Amino acid sequence: MPDTKAPDSSRRSDRSRRAIYAAALDLVSEQGYARTTVEGIASRAGVGKQTIYRWWPANSKAAVLMEAFLDLAEQANEAAGGTSGSEIPDTGDLAADLKLVLRATVDELDNPVFDRPTRALAAEGMVDPALGAEFTAKLLEPQLQHFVRRIEAAQAAGDIDPGVDPRTAVELLVGPLHHRWLHRTLPLTHAYADTLVDLALRGLSAKR
Template identity: 60%
Template structure:
């Protein structure tokens, strides 16, 4: 029997692997939203994706690792679909920060993102190795975008020369993440706008220009 596809070409193993990986990542995201992280299993992911569980173990050591790569893929898809070209720099720092934080609120409110992000955050807190990958691959690139925009504002004279850029990022994202993770209050655009105004209002030399 011929191993060629109907078009006469031999099957492409790389393409087949890509399809399988994508199916696994999509299955992990869908299932964690349906059953939660504690009930999520490799067997269930494999069944949903239509692959053998050994296929998953060939690429990932645990369900947490699958979920991390699924979240990275989801973040990449969101940037592509939104036409993401990098952190905006219109010259108006407050407006740029508000725009990005509003988008973050919208992402946190998306069920497709929320369940996987919560599960991954909880898993990373108890698994040091996963936590290190979570920070390095998901958090640090995001922090770097904020820091780059704040650095440009500092170079433009909008922020004090000695301002701690990482501390500013933490001041912006910390309260937002806390409110989202613990559900202490609704996440709104008004909240993030006020957060930006408060943080920038407490930084010496912020001119708003």
């Protein structure tokens, strides 16, 4: 007898949602945020634009891209074995812990799949304050807070000067990395990430 079981709508919806994610990231990488439209995303994903408006009713284009980007970051974290975008391990060796995470960050930023949409959204965020604020609040700030908590733990352990502002300490680590990535001044490498950690900790150490 023929199989009369109804199609699994949840699986179909998940396929459509992931097709929308992929289409949004591809289009923003290819033509930038400003030229990416809901209609274009729907066409590339093979869904009706009303599907997008139904699933993301408010500020649809930005909402789709942000959710797609969060999903991309989660996938990158899983591929890195949980060393990117998650809590920084505390093995008791601060330098090793920070180098592990900064190396994973280098790999992420060097990956074209992540690099192109990140640049497009970062560039648009500079001229669109609302998008820039959302990008910072949902993507950048949560990652920075992982570093802040690891620095605070190092201060409690006596490894970092207790008078140092943890957020400033984090910027010493990640600021130069993102500056080199954003402006393409020189290649991003694991060796560079290790050097940043060594130099930053030399200045932040409680045992100078």
